Amino acid sequence: MRRFCFRIFRQVGVPEQDAAIAADVLVAADLRGIPSHGVARLRGLYVSRLQSGVIAACPQTRIVSETPATALLDGGAGLGHPIACRAMQLAIAKAQDVGAGFVAVRNSNHFGIAGYYAMMALEHGCVGMCMTNTNRWTVPTFGRNPILGTNPLAVAAPAGKERPFVLDMATAIVPIGKLEVYDRLNKQIPLGWATDEQGLPTDDPGLVLRNAQHSSGGLLPLGGAGEESGGHKGYGLAAWVDIFSAMFSGAMYADMLYPREADGTPRESLVGHFFGAWRVNAFRPLADFQAGMDDLLQRLRNSPTAAGQERIYVAGEKEYEETEHRLLHGIPVPPVVMQDLIALGEEHGVRLE
Amino acid sequence: MRRFCFRIFRQVGVPEQDAAIAADVLVAADLRGIPSHGVARLRGLYVSRLQSGVIAACPQTRIVSETPATALLDGGAGLGHPIACRAMQLAIAKAQDVGAGFVAVRNSNHFGIAGYYAMMALEHGCVGMCMTNTNRWTVPTFGRNPILGTNPLAVAAPAGKERPFVLDMATAIVPIGKLEVYDRLNKQIPLGWATDEQGLPTDDPGLVLRNAQHSSGGLLPLGGAGEESGGHKGYGLAAWVDIFSAMFSGAMYADMLYPREADGTPRESLVGHFFGAWRVNAFRPLADFQAGMDDLLQRLRNSPTAAGQERIYVAGEKEYEETEHRLLHGIPVPPVVMQDLIALGEEHGVRLE
Numbered sequence: 001m002r003r004f005c006f007r008i009f010r011q012v013g014v015p016e017q018d019a020a021i022a023a024d025v026l027v028a029a030d031l032r033g034i035p036s037h038g039v040a041r042l043r044g045l046y047v048s049r050l051q052s053g054v055i056a057a058c059p060q061t062r063i064v065s066e067t068p069a070t071a072l073l074d075g076g077a078g079l080g081h082p083i084a085c086r087a088m089q090l091a092i093a094k095a096q097d098v099g100a101g102f103v104a105v106r107n108s109n110h111f112g113i114a115g116y117y118a119m120m121a122l123e124h125g126c127v128g129m130c131m132t133n134t135n136r137w138t139v140p141t142f143g144r145n146p147i148l149g150t151n152p153l154a155v156a157a158p159a160g161k162e163r164p165f166v167l168d169m170a171t172a173i174v175p176i177g178k179l180e181v182y183d184r185l186n187k188q189i190p191l192g193w194a195t196d197e198q199g200l201p202t203d204d205p206g207l208v209l210r211n212a213q214h215s216s217g218g219l220l221p222l223g224g225a226g227e228e229s230g231g232h233k234g235y236g237l238a239a240w241v242d243i244f245s246a247m248f249s250g251a252m253y254a255d256m257l258y259p260r261e262a263d264g265t266p267r268e269s270l271v272g273h274f275f276g277a278w279r280v281n282a283f284r285p286l287a288d289f290q291a292g293m294d295d296l297l298q299r300l301r302n303s304p305t306a307a308g309q310e311r312i313y314v315a316g317e318k319e320y321e322e323t324e325h326r327l328l329h330g331i332p333v334p335p336v337v338m339q340d341l342i343a344l345g346e347e348h349g350v351r352l353e
Numbered sequence: 354m355r356r357f358c359f360r361i362f363r364q365v366g367v368p369e370q371d372a373a374i375a376a377d378v379l380v381a382a383d384l385r386g387i388p389s390h391g392v393a394r395l396r397g398l399y400v401s402r403l404q405s406g407v408i409a410a411c412p413q414t415r416i417v418s419e420t421p422a423t424a425l426l427d428g429g430a431g432l433g434h435p436i437a438c439r440a441m442q443l444a445i446a447k448a449q450d451v452g453a454g455f456v457a458v459r460n461s462n463h464f465g466i467a468g469y470y471a472m473m474a475l476e477h478g479c480v481g482m483c484m485t486n487t488n489r490w491t492v493p494t495f496g497r498n499p500i501l502g503t504n505p506l507a508v509a510a511p512a513g514k515e516r517p518f519v520l521d522m523a524t525a526i527v528p529i530g531k532l533e534v535y536d537r538l539n540k541q542i543p544l545g546w547a548t549d550e551q552g553l554p555t556d557d558p559g560l561v562l563r564n565a566q567h568s569s570g571g572l573l574p575l576g577g578a579g580e581e582s583g584g585h586k587g588y589g590l591a592a593w594v595d596i597f598s599a600m601f602s603g604a605m606y607a608d609m610l611y612p613r614e615a616d617g618t619p620r621e622s623l624v625g626h627f628f629g630a631w632r633v634n635a636f637r638p639l640a641d642f643q644a645g646m647d648d649l650l651q652r653l654r655n656s657p658t659a660a661g662q663e664r665i666y667v668a669g670e671k672e673y674e675e676t677e678h679r680l681l682h683g684i685p686v687p688p689v690v691m692q693d694l695i696a697l698g699e700e701h702g703v704r705l706e
Contacts, residue, residue, distance in 0.1 A: 065636060065637065067451060067452030067632075067635040068422070068451040068452060069421070069422045069448075069451040069454075069635070070452035072636045072637060098420060098421040098451050099422040099423035099455070100422040100423055100455050101422075101453075102452070102453050102631060104636050127596075127597075127601075139659070140653050140656065140665050141665070141666070142659055142662040142665050142666070143653070143656050143657065143659060143665045144656070144657040144658060144659045145656050147652055147653055148653075155593050157596050157600065165592065165596060167593055169583075169586045173582055173583045190581055190582070192582060193582075195659065198659065198660040199657075199658065199662070200659060200660055222575060222583045222587065223526070223575050223587075224582060228543055229526055229543070229545060229546075229577060229582075230526045230527070230575045230576075230587075232666070233520075233522040234575065234576075235668075236522060236668040237520070237522075239520070239667065239668060240518075240520055240668075242649065243480075243508075243510050243518060243646070243649070244480075246649075247510065247642050247646055247649070248480075248631070248633070248636040248637065248642070249636065249637070250637055253649050254652045254653070255652065278423070278455060278601070279423075280600075282418070282420040282422070282423040283418060283423055283457050283602065284417075284418065284601065284602070284603055288603065289600050289601070292599065292600050292606065293596070293600055296595065296596070296607050299500055299607045299608065300500055300501075303496050303497070303498050303500050304497040304498055304552075305495055305496060305497060305552065306495055306496060306551065306552020306553060307497075307552055307553055309496075310495075311495065312493050312496045313585070314592065315585075315588075315593075
């Protein structure tokens with residue numbers, strides 16, 4: 001699957017190294033059990049935009065500014081994955097040098113799963129962080145229209161015997177892909193995930209998806225509608241991610257991402273990202289940090305379960321187990337996705353082996 | 354009120370500069386409309402612990418390790434506020450030097466509101482961040498017992514004409530103080546804020562508070578019970594804050610904070626904090642950042658409201674308005690708190706003017 005994605009990217013003009021990175025990030029999403037960010041998006045999010053030139057296949061990327069602990073990169077409107085990978089490498093190199101490193105990226109595109117880049121820090125004895133802004137889907141607390149993206153943030157911290165802690169979460173309650181799944185199954189969504197065009201909670205996923213075309217209603221931030229259950233906190237987190245992704249970098253933000261021409265044709269996406277790395281032994285010995293992490297994660301996992309529950313997870317654990325299972329048994333790809341991949345391969349003379 | 358707190362701290366042996374900082378942070382909480390972290394806690398959280406020696410009045414603080422962008426401080430079991438203030442100043446100084454600075458603190462105590470320290474970055478052209486772990490109150494997703502604290506995180510970012518963005522949030526849905534308020538009023542809490550000793554949602558705040566004494570049941574993380582509304586995300590955020598507060602610093606974590614002797618006597622709290630500062634113009638000119646912030650905040654505030662709503666806020670806005678109002682009209686202090694403060698003053702020969 002990785003080879004197939006690589007060859008498709010190559011066929012639409014992406015340089016070898018960039019194609020390898022993008023293919024690896026896409027397949028990593030499928031391995032981790034996040035198909036909404038995996039190969040199913042190969043055509044829609046990337047190939048069709050590369051073909052129309054909205055995403056530059058061979059972008060002119062550059063370092064705009066730099067200090068010992070920070071840098072700002074311009075992604076040249078290229079694929080998000082390669083510039084994100086380089087930004088995170090630069091953040092890690094700065095962390096090796098001065099203890100911590102942060103790299104903002106502007107003029108980029110969708111980069112897949114945020115967790116991938118945060119996790120790059122782990123093998124370097126660093127804690128990693130990654131954020132990105134995204135297409136507008138989320139309504140602010142007490143608001144009617146989607147002004148913010150689902151704006152994910154990811155944090156990865158190394159452990160010792162335990163698997164690393166990997167938090168990779170959208171700041172909306174659910175991603176838009178989940179509404180599409182419910183809509184296909186003709187199922188109602190729980191009240192509290194999304195709002196209608198009045199800004200009121202709705203259980204109709206199709207309504208939310210249709211309204212999105214004229215940008216009214218949308219997803220609710222983590223914590224739900226209003227303030228009673230902390231919706232203003234999820235809204236605050238989404239705004240935080242937008243600020244770090246766009247204000248440090250000069251990328252677009254809020255409802256100005258993924259602009260379109262009057263006729264609906266997509267223009268350059270102008271997405272922003274933010275990457276961070278903290279070198280653990282700049283603070284204290286890595287072995288001490290790892291031993292503490294093992295103990296913390298075990299205290300959480302081994303604590304008594306609520307009535308009717310069998311198991312307590314820690315962030316990233318399900319995804320590690322999913323990856324191990326899929327590496328052994330393969331990635332399940334729905335027929336409709338497989339047909340599209342085969343067709344995409346035929347269009348570009350690449351066979352899905 | 355600030356002078357009163359200052360003199361009380363002085364009377365129990367706190368050095369002048371430390372007493373001034375602690376008094377300022379306490380009153381700042383009341384000004385911002387967060388009485389649960391204000392003068393109402395003067396006796397319980399601080400003075401009684403200073404008197405019993407659980408908090409060291411004149412702590413031996415020290416820098417344990419340092420790199421250009423990082424440092425680790427030992428708070429010497431002193432008050433949290435002064436060491437937090439110094440840690441944030443050090444983070445800002447490092448940001449001035451190399452673009453970003455991060456300071457972890459161990460062996461500390463309750464430091465009041467996290468937002469206070471994040472906001473210190475604003476006047477230096479920096480974005481500030483602050484986290485701390487706290488007494489265990491929060492149950493992990495699918496768990497029965499409180500293993501994590503309400504673990505707040507705060508982020509402050511400067512704007513231009515607009516007020517700064519200040520997100521200051523516990524990672525539990527509500528603070529424990531809110532349950533105390535409902536309990537005093539004999540009101541039910543919404544199902545979803547907290548769980549009973551079986552780990553199941555309850556609407557009885559008194560039950561939750563009583564159970565806390567033997568550490569079963571507790572507050573639910575942002576997102577609520579289970580995973581349907583994203584409770585695992587709030588749980589992940591709470592764990593993130595614990596990792597940054599304790600693993601970088603070597604502080605205590607999870608259910609090991611605020612330990613007690615067998616007879617219930619408190620021992621040293623061993624709280625950990627984490628502070629960060631990013632210098633804006635290490636990335637791009639401050640004026641550009643501020644103009645972008647103004648536009649982002651206006652896009653949020655000026656977007657259409659949901660049916661029945663009058664106004665959309667941005668993070669920190671309510672607290673700024675509350676501060677302006679209270680500076681003009683005074684801080685409302687409930688009679689029971691005022692009586693306790695007067696009594697505290699009498700015990701220490703300090704008159705509440």
